Amino acid sequence: MGTTVQIRNLSDQVTQKLKAKAAAAGLSLSEYLRRELTELADEIALEERWDAFVGNGIQMSRDEIIDAIHADRKWE
Numbered sequence: 654m655g656t657t658v659q660i661r662n663l664s665d666q667v668t669q670k671l672k673a674k675a676a677a678a679g680l681s682l683s684e685y686l687r688r689e690l691t692e693l694a695d696e697i698a699l700e701e702r703w704d705a706f707v708g709n710g711i712q713m714s715r716d717e718i719i720d721a722i723h724a725d726r727k728w729e
């Protein structure tokens with residue numbers, strides 16, 4: 654089982670907006686937030702990997718980038 658996260662001091666306005674988005678997606682608030690946080694974590698990981706390439710001056714061709722993306726997806 655995963656980690657439980659508690660977020661304190663969310664305004665009522667933010668809470669209502671999140672509940673509305675969850676309902677529109679046909680999800681519970683908990684499931685909606687789990688998916689959103691997972692997507693956020695994946696975006697951060699991608700940005701960090703990209704920064705590592707750029708920061709090291711590594712230049713890749715389009716085909717190399719596509720191959721790297723496909724290789725990364727095989728591990729998920």
